[in-house]
Amino acid sequence: MDGLDARVRWISAGGWVRNSVTTFGALSWSGFRRYSTYRQATIAGAFTNTVFGFLRCYVLLAVVAGAGGSAPGGYRPDQLATFVWVGQGLLTVVALWGWTELSDRIRSGDITADLLRPVHPVIGFLAPDLGRAGHAMLFRFLPPLAVGALFFDLYVPGRPCTIPLFALSILFATVGSLAIRYLVNATAYWLHDARGPMTLWTLSSGVLAGLSFPLRFLPDWLAITLWIATPFPGLLQTPLDVLIERDPPPRQLALVALQAVWATSLLVLAVLVQRRAERRLVAHCG
Amino acid sequence: MSLIQMHNLRKDFTVRVKAGRFRREKRIVPAVNGVNLTFERGEMAGYIGPNGAGKSTTLKMLTGVLTPSSGDVRVCGLQPVPQRTKLALQIGVVFGQRSQLWWDLPLRDSFSLLRHIYRVPADAHAGRLKRCRELLDLDDFMDTPVRQLSLGQRMRGELTAALLHGPSVLFLDEPTIGLDVVSKQAVRSFLAELGQGGDLTLVLTTHDLADIERLCRRLVVIDHGSVVHDGTIEALHARYGSHRRLVVDLDVPLPEGFAVPGAELLSVEADRHRATFELVTTQVGAVVSELTALRDLSVVEPDIEDVVAKLYRA
Amino acid sequence: MNAKTKELLGAYLALLRGQVHSLTSYRASFAVELFSNLGGTTLDVLTVLVVFRATRSVAGFSLIEGLLMVSLSSLGFAMADFAVGNIDRLKNYVRTGTMDAVLVRPLAALPQLLLMDLPLRKALRLVVSGAVLVVALRSNDIVWTPSRVVLLVLAPVAGAVFFSSIFVLSASLTFWWIDSGELGSSFTYGGRDFTAYPVPVYAGWFRAVFAYAMGFGFVAYQPALALLGRADPLGLPSWAGFLSPLVAVVAAFFAAVVWRAGIRHYRSTGS
Ligand SMILES: Nc1ncnc2c1ncn2[C@@H]1O[C@H](COP(=O)(O)OP(=O)(O)OP(=O)(O)O)[C@@H](O)[C@H]1O
Ligand SMILES: [Mg+2]
Numbered sequence: 012m013d014g015l016d017a018r019v020r021w022i023s024a025g026g027w028v029r030n031s032v033t034t035f036g037a038l039s040w041s042g043f044r045r046y047s048t049y050r051q052a053t054i055a056g057a058f059t060n061t062v063f064g065f066l067r068c069y070v071l072l073a074v075v076a077g078a079g080g081s082a083p084g085g086y087r088p089d090q091l092a093t094f095v096w097v098g099q100g101l102l103t104v105v106a107l108w109g110w111t112e113l114s115d116r117i118r119s120g121d122i123t124a125d126l127l128r129p130v131h132p133v134i135g136f137l138a139p140d141l142g143r144a145g146h147a148m149l150f151r152f153l154p155p156l157a158v159g160a161l162f163f164d165l166y167v168p169g170r171p172c173t174i175p176l177f178a179l180s181i182l183f184a185t186v187g188s189l190a191i192r193y194l195v196n197a198t199a200y201w202l203h204d205a206r207g208p209m210t211l212w213t214l215s216s217g218v219l220a221g222l223s224f225p226l227r228f229l230p231d232w233l234a235i236t237l238w239i240a241t242p243f244p245g246l247l248q249t250p251l252d253v254l255i256e257r258d259p260p261p262r263q264l265a266l267v268a269l270q271a272v273w274a275t276s277l278l279v280l281a282v283l284v285q286r287r288a289e290r291r292l293v294a295h296c297g
Numbered sequence: 298m299s300l301i302q303m304h305n306l307r308k309d310f311t312v313r314v315k316a317g318r319f320r321r322e323k324r325i326v327p328a329v330n331g332v333n334l335t336f337e338r339g340e341m342a343g344y345i346g347p348n349g350a351g352k353s354t355t356l357k358m359l360t361g362v363l364t365p366s367s368g369d370v371r372v373c374g375l376q377p378v379p380q381r382t383k384l385a386l387q388i389g390v391v392f393g394q395r396s397q398l399w400w401d402l403p404l405r406d407s408f409s410l411l412r413h414i415y416r417v418p419a420d421a422h423a424g425r426l427k428r429c430r431e432l433l434d435l436d437d438f439m440d441t442p443v444r445q446l447s448l449g450q451r452m453r454g455e456l457t458a459a460l461l462h463g464p465s466v467l468f469l470d471e472p473t474i475g476l477d478v479v480s481k482q483a484v485r486s487f488l489a490e491l492g493q494g495g496d497l498t499l500v501l502t503t504h505d506l507a508d509i510e511r512l513c514r515r516l517v518v519i520d521h522g523s524v525v526h527d528g529t530i531e532a533l534h535a536r537y538g539s540h541r542r543l544v545v546d547l548d549v550p551l552p553e554g555f556a557v558p559g560a561e562l563l564s565v566e567a568d569r570h571r572a573t574f575e576l577v578t579t580q581v582g583a584v585v586s587e588l589t590a591l592r593d594l595s596v597v598e599p600d601i602e603d604v605v606a607k608l609y610r611a
Numbered sequence: 612m613n614a615k616t617k618e619l620l621g622a623y624l625a626l627l628r629g630q631v632h633s634l635t636s637y638r639a640s641f642a643v644e645l646f647s648n649l650g651g652t653t654l655d656v657l658t659v660l661v662v663f664r665a666t667r668s669v670a671g672f673s674l675i676e677g678l679l680m681v682s683l684s685s686l687g688f689a690m691a692d693f694a695v696g697n698i699d700r701l702k703n704y705v706r707t708g709t710m711d712a713v714l715v716r717p718l719a720a721l722p723q724l725l726l727m728d729l730p731l732r733k734a735l736r737l738v739v740s741g742a743v744l745v746v747a748l749r750s751n752d753i754v755w756t757p758s759r760v761v762l763l764v765l766a767p768v769a770g771a772v773f774f775s776s777i778f779v780l781s782a783s784l785t786f787w788w789i790d791s792g793e794l795g796s797s798f799t800y801g802g803r804d805f806t807a808y809p810v811p812v813y814a815g816w817f818r819a820v821f822a823y824a825m826g827f828g829f830v831a832y833q834p835a836l837a838l839l840g841r842a843d844p845l846g847l848p849s850w851a852g853f854l855s856p857l858v859a860v861v862a863a864f865f866a867a868v869v870w871r872a873g874i875r876h877y878r879s880t881g882s
Pocket of ligand 2: 352354470
């Protein structure tokens with residue numbers, strides 16, 4: 012049960028690091044493989060992202076056109092178009108919606124089988140999720156982006172540090188999103204069914220992460236509060252702002268650092284919650 | 298007119314199979330391949346076949362779930378797909394692998410819901426429910442939500458649910474799957490009891506041939522979508538030349554060269570004190586009367602599983 | 612009403628009652644869902660407000676004119692979602708073969724599926740959308756004529772019928788393409804988002820397909836123009852707003868045909 016403490020001991024036993032890296036790699040690969048079998052759903056999903064890309068892109072371009080020379084939220088038209096199309100691609104990479112695996116396993120009781128494995132459940136879900144994200148990068152991120160590039164002028168980043176920072180930012184967004192999804196799903200330990208929290212999360216995440224509109228359209232005080240006090244902007248808005256170079260390099264870097272802090276804290280929280288849940292489970296089952 | 302009629306009934310499934318790393322090929326699976334069958338009112342028929350033979354597919358076409366690819370079906374004089382809701386009032390269906398009850402509701406509530414759905418008069422419903430409760434021992438778990446029932450308990454619930462509207466035809470697809478010995482016996486004797494009246498027509502698929510032996514006079518065997526046998530169980534035995542066997546224990550060794558016309562000596566054991574005969578054309582008496590110093594005897598009925606296995610392999 | 616219809620109605624009511632019963636076993640979750648549905652609609656409207664905040668006008672339309680369109684669209688959508696939104700579960704039923712159980716009951720398949728879950732939690736959305744419509748109507752200077760009053764009643768109903776048809780059509784896709792996944796939401800939720808803004812926002816073939824070929828332009832945009840008495844910058848005559856019931860009926864007819872064909876195309880699963 013005491014996964015963290017035990018791990019500290021194992022490190023000194025040598026070879027553990029190598030072993031766990033191999034395990035983590037294998038688990039991630041399994042996530043990648045699994046999603047590559049859902050080929051038709053991938054096509055359908057990419058199509059859907061593309062339709063929404065058109066919808067949002069036209070709306071935001073109309074916003075710029077209507078602003079009469081001033082830049083809404085500080086974005087130029089090509090930056091906004093990129094924001095939309097990359098956002099549609101990233102949506103599936105960070106998997107904002109639709110992940111109910113943990114709560115399903117809790118509801119059906121299959122979770123007890125996961126607890127018997129020598130891998131901490133949080134890691135056991137994180138590793139395949141990164142594999143899934145890798146798959147999504149290839150098959151859900153690129154197609155809408157290609158369509159977007161075909162029909163709209165997109166912004167090409169100019170700074171050398173932008174692409175590596177963007178990659179890092181995607182990683183933190185994915186980890187942070189998994190941690191939140193884990194927490195939302197874990198409410199099923201107590202509520203028997205995570206439908207309610209899940210709906211709440213689905214609704215709020217779209218708006219608060221910057222999917223419905225760029226958060227910079229909000230008054231500054233509100234945007235800044237959201238950024239610092241909630242993990243949501245780190246899920247989508249931050250990687251997008253980094254890519255389209257909305258801010259000067261120091262601020263780009265700071266945003267990614269903020270994301271990292273949020274992702275780590277959420278992951279730790281997920282581990283703690285899992286521990287509480289396991290205690291409860293043990294108390295209930297005997 | 299027969300209650301159930303199938304004329305050249307076919308169902309083809311198109312499936313895509315992997316051919317190579319990226320290519321996929323369309324392939325047609327003829328799940329039911331030109332079946333001609335009729336069942337009369339009051340008939341209890343077993344519908345068996347190896348895995349993937351097309352049994353469930355046939356039953357789904359008879360109940361209006363699947364549209365046939367070609368051919369004609371009539372059940373109770375109705376066309377199952379176009380007249381689906383009308384037909385549903387006259388048939389009862391249990392798909393053993395699949396629940397038709399409300400997952401979160403207690404059995405009792407599921408049953409009363411069904412009464413409304415099938416528009417059954419209250420007294421008729423109560424009468425049938427009482428009978429099922431007695432025969433299937435439902436009382437212990439009438440108030441348990443379906444999701445908490447064991448498989449056997451649920452199956453008894455499913456059977457009851459299929460019967461509450463007093464259907465004249467019952468389609469059962471593997472109703473005894475996963476049941477323990479006692480539950481199986483309960484289900485079988487329940488169905489046997491239902492069949493007594495002679496009004497209920499039953500089509501039953503199963504992999505447990507004991508169900509068939511206990512319940513069905515008629516046996517239809519299907520393989521790769523085609524009927525390969527249709528008749529009584531005896532006819533099946535006759536066709537595959539399986540005969541009863543006679544095992545005798547003797548006080549003195551069986552004489553060398555012992556022979557009775559029409560009975561084949563299969564084996565001699567225990568220092569010639571025990572012998573096994575297959576009764577090809579003759580009866581027990583003919584063999585016994587030739588034997589001296591008979592101590593004990595037993596007659597072994599031919600095993601239906603062996604016969605059916607022979608048929609499936611053929 | 613004859614006895615037979617009454618019986619049938621009773622049957623559907625009984626199905627609904629069953630759902631209320633099973634709902635009570637998940638009470639806490641239900642409360643959260645109810646609340647979040649309220650929040651969801653509010654957020655949809657807020658999104659439009661925020662977008663208009665960033666600019667002076669969108670495609671030549673002011674905030675209050677935009678509000679009229681979004682409220683017409685969201686009221687129609689909320690009604691449709693309330694009535695038939697549950698149909699999006701069809702793909703699970705088809706995939707797992709539980710549709711078999713639906714098909715052996717003596718009731719029509721579509722109402723049974725709709726009643727498999729009680730969408731009470733979605734009811735609050737109706738209230739929010741209705742309230743926004745009232746605000747939008749009061750803040751615009753609308754010259755009320757009898758025909759506009761009729762249109763005001765017809766437009767949300769037509770929108771509801773239209774979106775319901777889209778829900779059913781999208782769900783029916785699953786009969787032919789089991790793994791169609793989220794594809795349906797391009798047209799249901801995508802349609803809602805499309806109708807939330809004035810049609811001139813969009814351009815080219817995309818506009819032609821969504822607004823006119825599929826008919827989404829007639830859900831909120833054209834009726835709103837007719838209510839406001841504004842000429843269509845895209846050149847459709849002013850009576851185009853009154854076409855919305857006709858478009859809805861055509862969509863409903865189309866949905867019914869596709870649904871029937873879909874049921875016949877259902878192939879269950881091996882068992
Ligand atoms: N929905 C479906 N899609 C594609 N193929 C199917 C489908 N349902 C059945 N099949 C195929 O049709 C054939 C017959 O299946 P069916 O389920 O009728 O077999 P069965 O006789 O009931 O077998 P079992 O004893 O295993 O239950 C099989 O080859 C199966 O693979
Ligand atoms: Mg079967």
